[in-house]
Amino acid sequence: MTDIDRRLALIKRNLQELIGEEELMALLKSSKTPSVYLGTAITGRPHIGYFVWVVKMLDLLKAGFKVKILLADVHGALDNTPWQLLEKRYQYYEKVITGMFESLGADMKKIEFVKGSSFQLQDKYILDLLKLATQVTVHDATKAASEVVKLGDSPKLAGIIYPLMQALDEEYLKVDAQYGGIDQRKILVFARENLPKLGYNARIEIMTPLIPGLQGPGAKMSASVKHSKIDLIDDSVAVKDKLDKAYCPEGVVEGNGVLAFTNYVLMAIHELAGTTLGIKRPAKFGGDVSYRTYAELENDFAAKKLHPMDLKQAVANEVNALLEPIRKKMAAHAKLIQEAYPE
């Protein structure tokens, strides 16, 4: 396996779609350090589902990418975050997402955090936004935004400006690629189609799947649906309790959020670290077992050789281990949390 093969495998691990694979190959073969960004709009409270992209960013780091995290405050406001809460929520995101990377032992020097409003209000950016707006129809902008922005029955203008800014961010962050969840697909394709109209290069678009929420099929893990998610600062009892109640029927893989999280987060971390996921069981239930890959774990679960109770307990322990440093860090910011998310 060549070095490029190894890097490509890391990049493609757990992806649902990659647009621009040829450009990616050329990039990896060049001497350039590739760069990628992920944008997270400042909206509801980040939950453990955000680990999917945090872990994927670690894959990309290991594959030699320079990685940037866009804390997209303006985008948050365009998608219904009240303007008066925006700065506090930005501060919360900045702290808690840093905490997620720290919890995974990431080298923070290699990760650049960028605040959206730090560059999205400059003259040149705004002129480009208006130029793009003269080329893009209301119809196409609405379509692009439709799966990401909460448009409702009577879409606000802000919601359809959103995808144009996300396209420009690829250029202004000077990256080779953008990474996002598959729900971003229409926006990422929009970016790829539209940047060249301004004379800029189309970027590589990298997408991971959405993972189901803990409440079962159809319930995506969402920052805006309270019980679908484990909050990053939930205490260990709440974590255990939410996992206990999670949808995870014996032998059922489809729509199983516990399994999906195990796959895209826990096993992904273990594989990166070269460790295994261990499950403690009394001897009478089969005794302790450990998994090196998700495929093995899923096989056992589907064959009912791994019981939901045992899986949930192991997942709860692993989640609590991930969250403990974040909880500690955020304990000092109770006032900020209250200001960012009143009521």
Add this chain to the structure above:
Amino acid sequence: MTDIDRRLALIKRNLQELIGEEELMALLKSSKTPSVYLGTAITGRPHIGYFVWVVKMLDLLKAGFKVKILLADVHGALDNTPWQLLEKRYQYYEKVITGMFESLGADMKKIEFVKGSSFQLQDKYILDLLKLATQVTVHDATKAASEVVKLGDSPKLAGIIYPLMQALDEEYLKVDAQYGGIDQRKILVFARENLPKLGYNARIEIMTPLIPGLQGPGAKMSASVKHSKIDLIDDSVAVKDKLDKAYCPEGVVEGNGVLAFTNYVLMAIHELAGTTLGIKRPAKFGGDVSYRTYAELENDFAAKKLHPMDLKQAVANEVNALLEPIRKKMAAHAKLIQEAYPE
């Protein structure tokens, strides 16, 4: 007649609609110098119809207003002016519109010209634009833009950003009132309704009618319809020729662009100056006649006491007198005209 009555009469002269008359009265009664702006989007070549608002601005100046002319370059681009021609067209507008005021003997020290992009790209303005965009629906923005912006079957996003910027301009130009043609009505009402959502005052909105083009009823005088208009730099032969061919049937007032121009421009100028509009005729056709008011002239025309040929000749002479200084001024800028309006 009190001074306020006199000023109010000047302001209301030739208006089709005034929104905020109570606020206007309070303003006139206060010790404040009132201010008003008119915005002209940088699009097609200004024609003699633009004299309607230039003359109205002189009314407002005489009524004690501080007047600002917004040369709206960004708005021009949002309404389909090619970005690469924008700066040249802006330069053309700046010169030719200055020439229009100069031709009328206006005190140029009292008229402030402002370039849209000089303030519309600043952070605070853009943040306000985005804030407003979070409150305004695509539907309402489209409706507001519909009679001003060439939206076509598949409106561009730029066209519906247009009215939001026009609303903000009232605040950022620090004026008490906006003046425009009645075609601007939806945008002006939109501005009045929406500025308060950002905590800004609703402004007074002043509107004059649109005048018919020279080709008859339904043909508004438009910068984008070539033969509907007399260009500001047409030579005297062209002016005479276009007037000769203009729709102006004997005795017909309705849809008569020659009469409308006589009313809103020529007689308005004479009334401001205290002069009369003179018409030369051979004795056998009634001899010379002069009019002090448009009403008298229209009465005679409707009663077929003033023949279209005689009216057209007088109008041609007056138009040529208005345009002569502009033609002279612009003769030095042939290259600019070619660059701004190629083909």
